[in-house]
Amino acid sequence: MSEIFVIGFLTAMIATGMPLLFGALGEVMAERSGVLNLALEGSMLAGALMSFLVAWRTNHLWLGLLAGMAAGIAVALVMAFLCISLLTNQVVTGTVLNILILGATNFVYSQVAGTALTPPHVSVFPNVQVPGLSNIRFIGPVLFQNPLLVYTAILLVPASGWFLYHTHAGLALRATGEDPRAVASVGMPVLRIRYFAVLYAGLMAGIGGAFLVLGQVGFYTPNVTAGRGFVAIAIVVFGRWNPYKILGATAFFGATEALQDRLQALGIALPAQLLLMLPYLLVVVALLVSVRGRGEVGTPAGPRFLTIPYEREAL
Amino acid sequence: MVVETQPPFLEMRGITKAFGGILANDRIDFDVRPGEVHALLGENGAGKTTLMEILYGLYTPDAGEIYVEGKQVQIHSPLDAMRLGIDMVHQSFMLIPVFSVCENIVLGMAGRHDLRQTAEKIRELSQSFGLEVDPMARTGDLPVGMQQRVEIVRALYRGARLLVLDEPTAVLTPIESASLMRFVRSMALEGRSVIIITHKLEEALEASDRVAVLRRGRKVATRPTRDTDARELSRLMVGRELESAIGRRHDEGRSSCLAVEHLSVRGEHGALACKDVSFEVRCGEILGVAGVTGNGQSVLAEAITGLRRPADGRVSLLEVDVTGWRPRALIRAGMAHVPEDRKATGCVGAFNLVENLILGRHRESSFAQRGLILRRRAMREFAERTVQKFDIRAAGLDTATEVLSGGNVQKLILARELQRNPKLLVAVEPTRGLDVGAIEYVHRTILGMCDRGVAVLLFSSDLSEVFSLSDRIAVMYHGRLLGPFPSTEVDIEGIGYMMTRGIAA
Numbered sequence: 130m131s132e133i134f135v136i137g138f139l140t141a142m143i144a145t146g147m148p149l150l151f152g153a154l155g156e157v158m159a160e161r162s163g164v165l166n167l168a169l170e171g172s173m174l175a176g177a178l179m180s181f182l183v184a185w186r187t188n189h190l191w192l193g194l195l196a197g198m199a200a201g202i203a204v205a206l207v208m209a210f211l212c213i214s215l216l217t218n219q220v221v222t223g224t225v226l227n228i229l230i231l232g233a234t235n236f237v238y239s240q241v242a243g244t245a246l247t248p249p250h251v252s253v254f255p256n257v258q259v260p261g262l263s264n265i266r267f268i269g270p271v272l273f274q275n276p277l278l279v280y281t282a283i284l285l286v287p288a289s290g291w292f293l294y295h296t297h298a299g300l301a302l303r304a305t306g307e308d309p310r311a312v313a314s315v316g317m318p319v320l321r322i323r324y325f326a327v328l329y330a331g332l333m334a335g336i337g338g339a340f341l342v343l344g345q346v347g348f349y350t351p352n353v354t355a356g357r358g359f360v361a362i363a364i365v366v367f368g369r370w371n372p373y374k375i376l377g378a379t380a381f382f383g384a385t386e387a388l389q390d391r392l393q394a395l396g397i398a399l400p401a402q403l404l405l406m407l408p409y410l411l412v413v414v415a416l417l418v419s420v421r422g423r424g425e426v427g428t429p430a431g432p433r434f435l436t437i438p439y440e441r442e443a444l
Numbered sequence: 445m446v447v448e449t450q451p452p453f454l455e456m457r458g459i460t461k462a463f464g465g466i467l468a469n470d471r472i473d474f475d476v477r478p479g480e481v482h483a484l485l486g487e488n489g490a491g492k493t494t495l496m497e498i499l500y501g502l503y504t505p506d507a508g509e510i511y512v513e514g515k516q517v518q519i520h521s522p523l524d525a526m527r528l529g530i531d532m533v534h535q536s537f538m539l540i541p542v543f544s545v546c547e548n549i550v551l552g553m554a555g556r557h558d559l560r561q562t563a564e565k566i567r568e569l570s571q572s573f574g575l576e577v578d579p580m581a582r583t584g585d586l587p588v589g590m591q592q593r594v595e596i597v598r599a600l601y602r603g604a605r606l607l608v609l610d611e612p613t614a615v616l617t618p619i620e621s622a623s624l625m626r627f628v629r630s631m632a633l634e635g636r637s638v639i640i641i642t643h644k645l646e647e648a649l650e651a652s653d654r655v656a657v658l659r660r661g662r663k664v665a666t667r668p669t670r671d672t673d674a675r676e677l678s679r680l681m682v683g684r685e686l687e688s689a690i691g692r693r694h695d696e697g698r699s700s701c702l703a704v705e706h707l708s709v710r711g712e713h714g715a716l717a718c719k720d721v722s723f724e725v726r727c728g729e730i731l732g733v734a735g736v737t738g739n740g741q742s743v744l745a746e747a748i749t750g751l752r753r754p755a756d757g758r759v760s761l762l763e764v765d766v767t768g769w770r771p772r773a774l775i776r777a778g779m780a781h782v783p784e785d786r787k788a789t790g791c792v793g794a795f796n797l798v799e800n801l802i803l804g805r806h807r808e809s810s811f812a813q814r815g816l817i818l819r820r821r822a823m824r825e826f827a828e829r830t831v832q833k834f835d836i837r838a839a840g841l842d843t844a845t846e847v848l849s850g851g852n853v854q855k856l857i858l859a860r861e862l863q864r865n866p867k868l869l870v871a872v873e874p875t876r877g878l879d880v881g882a883i884e885y886v887h888r889t890i891l892g893m894c895d896r897g898v899a900v901l902l903f904s905s906d907l908s909e910v911f912s913l914s915d916r917i918a919v920m921y922h923g924r925l926l927g928p929f930p931s932t933e934v935d936i937e938g939i940g941y942m943m944t945r946g947i948a949a
């Protein structure tokens with residue numbers, strides 16, 4: 130295999146992995162607080178659309194990113210209000226919200242841009258070279274010639290780890306997912322912690338969605354996320370709710386997606402649809418192999434109170 | 445010890461709290477002096493926990509005032525309570541099993557905590573009170589008695605001046621209980637106060653300076669402990685005189701009902717939790733199995749009742765090999781089961797009384813046409829009779845079982861199991877968490893069955909229960925069975941020793 134091919138493959142892996150990494154690093158916080166935020170997909174999709182529209186109209190990529198963040202948070206706020214304040218079922222609420230957002234984004238996009246003859250385009254975030262490192266053979270082009278958001282995401286991994294395992298707020302967050310009653314009994318605000326966690330997940334998914342359009346292709350297509358939010362959720366499980374392992378899991382999924390593209394390009398005699406299924410098939414396999422052993426979370430299926438609403442004064 | 449004229453550390457006045465239609469607390473006045481051990485006594489559902497959760501800021505009272513050291517205070521959250529020096533060890537522990545002891549203790553505390561320093565402080569503090577804990581241990585790996593220590597040490601670490609212990613001895617062995625009581629006294633000697641919630645009379649009498657008795661949400665009396673006795677307290681608590689201790693006749697030479705031979709069973713983690721256990725229960729006999737929780741009793745009970753497949757060995761019921769049989773087949777063969785966790789496995793919480801009473805018999809022809817369509821009318825009539833006969837107290841037949849008190853749920857399960865005319869009753873912790881009235885009822889029912897020739901296998905961590913009911917007593921220790929011994933040949937101390945050491949004293 131030529132060096133060009135490998136570098137191309139690794140670069141593609143990082144590019145496809147980024148939205149997943151942002152989403153997963155957000156979702157892990159929500160799940161650690163006990164909320165299964167399925168609306169991550171919706172946040173990501175809304176983030177993608179809004180960031181694109183704003184960037185297109187204002188010609189300003191960073192404004193677009195801000196819009197994407199806001200959209201991601203907005204979806205998460207609805208999710209949080211329903212699940213945390215009104216105690217609705219998290220899985221049902223998340224699923225319904227995702228369907229709603231899919232319809233809404235399709236509608237908005239067709240209203241705003243659907244009439245244009247050629248689909249609207251924006252430029253993408255430029256690569257930033259890390260001085261001194263970007264010229265290292267092989268590693269340089271892969272790791273140190275990327276948009277700023279990529280460095281941000283990678284630095285977020287140790288930052289998230291530090292937050293979860295070395296700060297008081299992280300301890301409280303982990304405790305909330307394991308047993309909110311215990312958290313309330315030491316006088317901490319369970320609902321506020323859960324709200325923050327879900328909104329943070331929405332924020333991160335919004336950035337992930339924005340990266341999908343503004344970091345890679347520069348245009349929007351309906352349902353551009355195509356289930357990446359769900360893959361990010363699967364990555365959280367595969368990564369056992371630990372940011373470092375999540376990085377590993379993301380690399381794995383990014384790699385399969387990049388590989389699938391490449392196999393297609395090489396003209397491997399497999400139906401394209403089958404190759405497209407590959408990452409999702411791996412999700413299933415990953416879930417099967419990852420539920421073993423005693424981990425840092427209460428049950429093989431995650432924090433012990435994941436998906437269970439908390440109600441004050443309830444028996 | 446306690447100066448009677450001292451102003452109270454805590455005073456609660458006119459505390460009222462309703463849950464839906466139930467008045468859990470009805471204008472309760474209550475006070476605690478500095479350096480006092482105050483017992484809060486009452487049957488299950490009397491409102492003890494509710495009163496203390498209000499004090500601790502977890503529940504908001506509908507009416508009433510709280511004063512600490514003479515000043516009126518508002519307690520909106522546990523944080524407020526802790527600032528006032530009030531702390532509580534809950535009945536179900538508020539600990540995160542996957543956290544280390546140290547992490548559990550600093551959870552929710554303001555400021556930065558260096559874990560190494562904290563661990564050192566915890567070690568010192570726990571040693572000075574004789575409550576050694578390992579700060580680095582994973583909390584979920586500790587036995588319950590140890591977990592309770594963690595909660596107490598946490599309260600001390602936060603500087604509690606008034607410590608509320610909600611039914612603290614329910615999970616402890618006699619030896620652990622004694623050491624807890626010593627700790628409580630030493631805390632009081634330092635001038636701090638302790639409230640012990642309990643429904644056990646002896647405990648209230650033994651450890652406290654004063655006793656307050658609650659009944660159905662009202663406080664019926666407060667007595668200096670030295671001026672009262674078990675008789676008066678139980679009358680105050682239940683509202684009537686109780687029958688005195690129940691006697692047991694011994695009956696030898698009956699045929700074998702249950703025989704367990706070389707039974708080994710794997711537990712949750714795949715390791716053998718029950719190793720090479722053999723014993724026999726004869727018809728009309730009660731075999732009591734004592735043991736500290738977590739020594740393999742539940743796994744053994746599950747294997748016998750068909751909920752868990754044995755790894756090795758044989759179980760026979762009335763001379764029939766029933767090893768590995770499903771619960772339904774075992775029920776048909778004459779086994780009845782009063783499970784350990786009555787709310788989780790004993791009944792379906794959301795079902796009403798009628799549905800729960802016929803659960804497992806819903807295919808019988810008296811309740812279902814051709815085993816398919818339920819006969820509603822017959823079910824209701826049957827339920828009505830049963831509820832009356834067993835004195836199950838509920839708002840109506842359509843009440844969801846989950847809102848019943850523990851005693852009534854237990855009566856319901858016993859009623860259901862008894863109606864089947866079983867040959868063998870396997871009862872696991874049948875009176876855990878019940879109040880004296882309900883305990884008396886359950887005990888009398890079990891003895892009544894026994895008189896009709898039913899064999900009873902009783903698993904209980906309450907030694908006085910094991911002794912008052914059993915003809916023979918065995919002890920589970922680390923998955924092995926010691927005994928059985930005829931109950932006339934052993935005493936509580938001896939069995940207690942075996943429970944904690946695994947050898948005869």
Ligand SMILES: Nc1ncnc2c1ncn2[C@@H]1O[C@H](COP(=O)(O)OP(=O)(O)O)[C@@H](O)[C@H]1O
Nearest residue numbers: 442443444463468487488489490491492493494
């Ligand atoms: N959170 C709650 N919701 C509804 N009812 C409750 C709740 N907590 C307690 N109760 C009811 O209030 C009464 C008193 O309960 P509790 O204070 O737990 O009694 P105790 O601790 O003395 O056993 C019981 O009838 C119980 O069913």
Ligand SMILES: [Mg+2]
Nearest residue numbers: 492493494535
């Ligand atoms: Mg209680």
